[in-house]
Amino acid sequence: MRNLDELQSLIDDEIRRQNHIMEPRELYEPIWYALSNGGKRLRPVFVLMGCQLFSDDVEKAVLPALGIEMFHNFTLLHDDIMDKAFLRRNLPTVHVKWDVNRAILSGDALAIQSNIFIASCEKEVLPDVLSVFNSTALQVCEGQQFDLNFERMDSVSVEQYLNMIRLKTAVLIAGSLQIGAIIGGAEPKWAARVYDLGLAIGMAFQLQDDFLDSFGNAETFGKNIGGDILADKKTYLLIKALEIGSPVQISQLESLMSEDYPQPERKINEVLEIFRQLKIDQFTKEKVIEYSKLALKIIGKIPVEKERKVELEIFTRNLISRVR
Amino acid sequence: MRNLDELQSLIDDEIRRQNHIMEPRELYEPIWYALSNGGKRLRPVFVLMGCQLFSDDVEKAVLPALGIEMFHNFTLLHDDIMDKAFLRRNLPTVHVKWDVNRAILSGDALAIQSNIFIASCEKEVLPDVLSVFNSTALQVCEGQQFDLNFERMDSVSVEQYLNMIRLKTAVLIAGSLQIGAIIGGAEPKWAARVYDLGLAIGMAFQLQDDFLDSFGNAETFGKNIGGDILADKKTYLLIKALEIGSPVQISQLESLMSEDYPQPERKINEVLEIFRQLKIDQFTKEKVIEYSKLALKIIGKIPVEKERKVELEIFTRNLISRVR
Numbered sequence: 001m002r003n004l005d006e007l008q009s010l011i012d013d014e015i016r017r018q019n020h021i022m023e024p025r026e027l028y029e030p031i032w033y034a035l036s037n038g039g040k041r042l043r044p045v046f047v048l049m050g051c052q053l054f055s056d057d058v059e060k061a062v063l064p065a066l067g068i069e070m071f072h073n074f075t076l077l078h079d080d081i082m083d084k085a086f087l088r089r090n091l092p093t094v095h096v097k098w099d100v101n102r103a104i105l106s107g108d109a110l111a112i113q114s115n116i117f118i119a120s121c122e123k124e125v126l127p128d129v130l131s132v133f134n135s136t137a138l139q140v141c142e143g144q145q146f147d148l149n150f151e152r153m154d155s156v157s158v159e160q161y162l163n164m165i166r167l168k169t170a171v172l173i174a175g176s177l178q179i180g181a182i183i184g185g186a187e188p189k190w191a192a193r194v195y196d197l198g199l200a201i202g203m204a205f206q207l208q209d210d211f212l213d214s215f216g217n218a219e220t221f222g223k224n225i226g227g228d229i230l231a232d233k234k235t236y237l238l239i240k241a242l243e244i245g246s247p248v249q250i251s252q253l254e255s256l257m258s259e260d261y262p263q264p265e266r267k268i269n270e271v272l273e274i275f276r277q278l279k280i281d282q283f284t285k286e287k288v289i290e291y292s293k294l295a296l297k298i299i300g301k302i303p304v305e306k307e308r309k310v311e312l313e314i315f316t317r318n319l320i321s322r323v324r
Numbered sequence: 325m326r327n328l329d330e331l332q333s334l335i336d337d338e339i340r341r342q343n344h345i346m347e348p349r350e351l352y353e354p355i356w357y358a359l360s361n362g363g364k365r366l367r368p369v370f371v372l373m374g375c376q377l378f379s380d381d382v383e384k385a386v387l388p389a390l391g392i393e394m395f396h397n398f399t400l401l402h403d404d405i406m407d408k409a410f411l412r413r414n415l416p417t418v419h420v421k422w423d424v425n426r427a428i429l430s431g432d433a434l435a436i437q438s439n440i441f442i443a444s445c446e447k448e449v450l451p452d453v454l455s456v457f458n459s460t461a462l463q464v465c466e467g468q469q470f471d472l473n474f475e476r477m478d479s480v481s482v483e484q485y486l487n488m489i490r491l492k493t494a495v496l497i498a499g500s501l502q503i504g505a506i507i508g509g510a511e512p513k514w515a516a517r518v519y520d521l522g523l524a525i526g527m528a529f530q531l532q533d534d535f536l537d538s539f540g541n542a543e544t545f546g547k548n549i550g551g552d553i554l555a556d557k558k559t560y561l562l563i564k565a566l567e568i569g570s571p572v573q574i575s576q577l578e579s580l581m582s583e584d585y586p587q588p589e590r591k592i593n594e595v596l597e598i599f600r601q602l603k604i605d606q607f608t609k610e611k612v613i614e615y616s617k618l619a620l621k622i623i624g625k626i627p628v629e630k631e632r633k634v635e636l637e638i639f640t641r642n643l644i645s646r647v648r
Contacts, residue, residue: 082429104428108431113462119451134440135440137436138440141429142351
């Protein structure tokens with residue numbers, strides 16, 4: 001069995017092997033720039049963990065896992081254009097470093113490369129792997145569209161928000177685990193359960209992200225606290241506060257969210273104060289714990305040796321205490 | 325055997341069956357808008373013609389053929405953003421009718437849907453079909469990048485130009501024919517020959533397009549003559565003229581291409597006059613005939629009954645006399 005670090009190394013080594021920029025360089029340079037810019041490699045590691053649940057041969061899942069990482073980076077490339085994001089992992093985004101056309105076209109090429117890597121799995125499992133991958137990929141686009149819609153909507157319900165993060169974030173983690181499980185030879189029934197496990201992990205992961213952006217520690221989190229608040233982002237925290245707040249608190253929040261609010265520091269502190277009054281931090285933590293517990297319950301039921309599950313279990317337990 | 329019109333009807337009927345806009349509508353509306361806006365349906369018909377060469381059961385190629393049409397429309401959606409095109413088949417382009425974000429994200433979703441339709445072929449041929457499709461798709465992106473590069477380059481050689489249109493246009497026609505042939509059960513050797521056939525057809529098709537844009541008849545061609553000339557587009561015609569023109573003609577062309585040339589009608593007429601002096605129309609026609617002859621030669625050699633080849637042969641002969 002390999003631990004998390006070893007699985008991550010397998011991915012990093014394989015990514016380094018892909019460092020050959022083809023012609024036209026204008027197309028492939030931004031791809032390598034995006035792909036080599038670190039990140040947690042969470043999704044490809046999930047492919048390997050899914051495979052390791054059912055097979056000792058995780059090597060056969062490495063190229064498809066890279067395909068998932070490529071797909072993820074393709075979505076980041078295009079999302080960064082749509083969200084007008086200037087920085088990604090502390091480096092200029094592709095559409096800023098080059099231009100929007102390069103980011104569109106390199107993103108398209110990266111998506112196609114991801115298909116090539118996904119399709120490198122064994123023939124016997126190819127139809128099932130593609131079916132999970134393609135439907136997951138389409139849902140990620142749907143999630144991004146809902147997220148864009150939310151910006152223009154006056155109010156978003158908790159239910160709508162949870163559905164959006166399920167599509168935008170959780171399904172790709174779920175699909176990664178399931179694709180790994182299929183490659184590892186899981187029975188369809190258990191491959192489907194592993195998908196549910198990934199959904200729960202993905203939901204806990206995104207909600208903890210929302211939590212850390214407001215209640216984390218800038219040093220350990222690695223970015224400034226309050227970014228979501230400053231951007232008036234409709235996160236779980238804000239949506240829940242608007243749902244349960246008193247009329248006075250809601251109107252306070254709404255006036256803080258007015259676009260030309262002059263003092264950023266004060267805005268963050270006042271919003272956080274209302275969040276604390278309403279125990280939004282606790283509500284969010286409880287949601288993270290709820291999804292993590294669901295994930296642990298599914299892990300417990302997967303009918304394989306304990307040692308195969310240990311890395312997934314550690315990862316899931318850490319979701320709750322994650323600070324970065 | 326089905327003729328061209330019957331094959332086209334199979335495609336049109338299937339496209340109409342896809343008219344169900346899912347949620348979020350913001351994502352799927354532009355897809356249906358693009359897909360339902362007619363066009364020649366050339367590429368999916370090539371999939372069916374490729375299949376019909378080797379099999380009576382063309383129905384099994386209809387959904388993958390639709391996948392190819394979806395992929396083609398995805399590239400148009402994104403190319404129109406990059407090329408700042410306002411009209412497509414006489415309707416506003418997606419990024420104009422909605423916005424750039426919608427065109428990027430709907431394009432991405434359409435590309436993923438194309439993968440789903442391509443993957444609907446029979447399991448036995450899936451790995452081969454995907455291998456052709458994915459490498460073709462990547463080459464189309466490479467072709468678009470070369471085309472974008474050409475805009476910024478002072479000079480482009482005939483060889484560079486032919487390579488660009490091979491990637492941007494011909495490989496997708498080639499891949500369509502080959503995918504059809506694979507689905508129809510062709511031996512690998514003949515599937516590969518059918519790809520070469522598609523390349524030749526694709527080259528002839530694009531060069532005839534270049535020809536018609538300058539020497540066609542506005543009424544039959546369906547768009548204004550001289551659009552490429554006004555846009556200073558580096559087509560085969562212009563590149564060839566700059567290659568073989570006298571120093572005086574070259575400097576005339578270059579001054580006509582200066583960006584702030586005031587009289588569009590005069591610009592078109594003067595460029596056409598130089599093209600005629602240099603017999604560029606004849607050179608281009610000869611190139612179209614050369615590729616068409618190559619295509620007909622390959623068709624002649626495919627070891628199947630004559631009636632299976634008749635539609636492809638008619639289509640190829642018509643390439644030379646095509647006026648729209």
